[in-house]
Amino acid sequence: MDIIIPVAVISGLGLFFGIGLAYASKVFAVKTDEKMEKVKELLPGANCGACGYTGCDGLAEAIVKDGISPSKCPVNSKEGTNAIAEFLGIDEGEVSQMVARVICQGTWRNAGKKYEYQGIQDCHAANQLAGGMSQCFYGCIGLGSCQHACPFGAIEVINGLAKVNPDKCTGCGICVAQCPKGIIKLVPVLTGYTVLCANHEKGGIAKRNCKVSCIGCMKCQKVCPNDAIKVKEYLAEIDYTKCVNCGKCAEVCPQSCIHDAMHERLPYEPQDELTG
Amino acid sequence: MKELFAILIGAMLIENFVLSKFLGICPFLGVSQKTSTALGMSGAVVFVNTLASLVTYLVNDLLLKPNGLEYLQTIAFILVIAALVQFVEIVLKKLVPPLYKALGIYLPLITTNCAILGSALINVDPARDYSLLEAVFFGFSAALGFSMALVLFSGIRERLETSDIPESFKGMPIALIAASLVSVAFVGFAGLVI
Numbered sequence: 001m002d003i004i005i006p007v008a009v010i011s012g013l014g015l016f017f018g019i020g021l022a023y024a025s026k027v028f029a030v031k032t033d034e035k036m037e038k039v040k041e042l043l044p045g046a047n048c049g050a051c052g053y054t055g056c057d058g059l060a061e062a063i064v065k066d067g068i069s070p071s072k073c074p075v076n077s078k079e080g081t082n083a084i085a086e087f088l089g090i091d092e093g094e095v096s097q098m099v100a101r102v103i104c105q106g107t108w109r110n111a112g113k114k115y116e117y118q119g120i121q122d123c124h125a126a127n128q129l130a131g132g133m134s135q136c137f138y139g140c141i142g143l144g145s146c147q148h149a150c151p152f153g154a155i156e157v158i159n160g161l162a163k164v165n166p167d168k169c170t171g172c173g174i175c176v177a178q179c180p181k182g183i184i185k186l187v188p189v190l191t192g193y194t195v196l197c198a199n200h201e202k203g204g205i206a207k208r209n210c211k212v213s214c215i216g217c218m219k220c221q222k223v224c225p226n227d228a229i230k231v232k233e234y235l236a237e238i239d240y241t242k243c244v245n246c247g248k249c250a251e252v253c254p255q256s257c258i259h260d261a262m263h264e265r266l267p268y269e270p271q272d273e274l275t276g
Numbered sequence: 277m278k279e280l281f282a283i284l285i286g287a288m289l290i291e292n293f294v295l296s297k298f299l300g301i302c303p304f305l306g307v308s309q310k311t312s313t314a315l316g317m318s319g320a321v322v323f324v325n326t327l328a329s330l331v332t333y334l335v336n337d338l339l340l341k342p343n344g345l346e347y348l349q350t351i352a353f354i355l356v357i358a359a360l361v362q363f364v365e366i367v368l369k370k371l372v373p374p375l376y377k378a379l380g381i382y383l384p385l386i387t388t389n390c391a392i393l394g395s396a397l398i399n400v401d402p403a404r405d406y407s408l409l410e411a412v413f414f415g416f417s418a419a420l421g422f423s424m425a426l427v428l429f430s431g432i433r434e435r436l437e438t439s440d441i442p443e444s445f446k447g448m449p450i451a452l453i454a455a456s457l458v459s460v461a462f463v464g465f466a467g468l469v470i
């Protein structure tokens with residue numbers, strides 16, 4: 001008899017709560033749109049917030065209710081986005097996969113340091129101090145604010161220069177917002193030749209500050225067969241609506257700051273004692 | 277009123293759950309990396325602990341005590357708390373969606389937290405002989421103490437993030453050292469007589 005009462009009490013409690021919960025889940029059931037559930041499944045589920053909504057849930061809701069294009073998600077693969085569009089029976093619009101690029105080649109060896117920085121290991125903090133310790137005011141500070149922000153581990157700082165691993169990069173754009181110098185750009189994956197410099201200073205000064213800076217010499221502008229390159233404020237800019245990716249600009253660039261960022265593994269130096 | 281004040285100070289400072297009773301260490305270290313997540317967790321703990329104190333006290337008083345089944349407290353309370361949190365989650369989702377969103381993942385996370393269970397068990401300790409009001413208030417105060425410790429510590433950890441720490445101490449080791457220092461500081465409250 002002694003054992004029956006405790007067993008009955010506990011199983012009674014369990015039964016009571018079980019039935020109670022089952023009943024409650026019926027009574028308080030919240031209707032969720034089946035479409036939304038399905039769209040959520042098709043989204044990557046990284047909840048990175050790069051789309052500007054509160055996460056994959058938020059975007060799914062916006063896609064279904066407000067008719068936002070599924071291509072709003074920069075992380076999803078083209079197939080995934082198309083699958084959502086197909087499921088909803090809408091035109092997905094021009095979908096293109098984006099990738100982040102660091103528009104700088106200023107490693108410590110190339111750009112050098114103004115001073116030794118020993119403060120908080122964060123680009124924004126270093127930027128407060130005379131624009132960072134790099135000789136080049138426009139270049140990468142190299143303390144890895146973008147690296148810490150990247151949810152996919154796609155950025156690595158090597159020899160004082162942030163480097164994006166295109167295989168891991170999902171094009172979410174979080175690093176773009178983090179960089180105090182604004183030198184990370186989100187570009188379509190298929191973008192080829194890129195000017196890897198952001199320095200707007202005159203040639204002489206730019207050359208003194210960094211070995212691989214754009215000096216605004218106009219050689220690329222002259223050689224370009226399609227008028228796609230314009231030098232503005234001592235910095236070459238490529239107009240991708242005209243560029244045919246011929247690579248003539250890269251050949252003539254005396255500072256070798258134009259590279260085919262899509263195919264070429266960029267000429268980064270191996271990690272050595274110059275680090276940090 | 278005086279007793280309630282004594283309970284508040286006692287539960288928050290003298291027997292702070294995290295720092296002197298070492299209950300709820302998992303969320304203390306797990307969600308203290310950012311002040312914002314620490315606040316979310318704190319809100320959920322205060323909410324659930326107060327409710328759980330009420331329900332477990334009633335279960336103990338009306339069901340276990342009359343049958344002489346006090347030794348079943350642990351298992352019964354786990355059952356009650358888990359079911360209660362599930363129920364609250366369902367109800368909140370339906371009736372108060374903003375609160376449900378604010379508490380988010382933390383609500384189901386603390387279902388089986390030892391701080392909640394510890395508070396329920398301490399509440400029905402015969403040596404304390406709490407009334408229902410006192411028990412609920414103790415649960416509330418203990419959760420406040422937990423929140424205070426969590427938010428304090430998350431502030432410290434945010435500072436640690438930007439400090440120059442030796443390589444081998446980065447991350448969890450320095451967090452544990454900091455936690456022990458905060459805990460030592462709270463020993464000072466042990467001498468407080470109310």
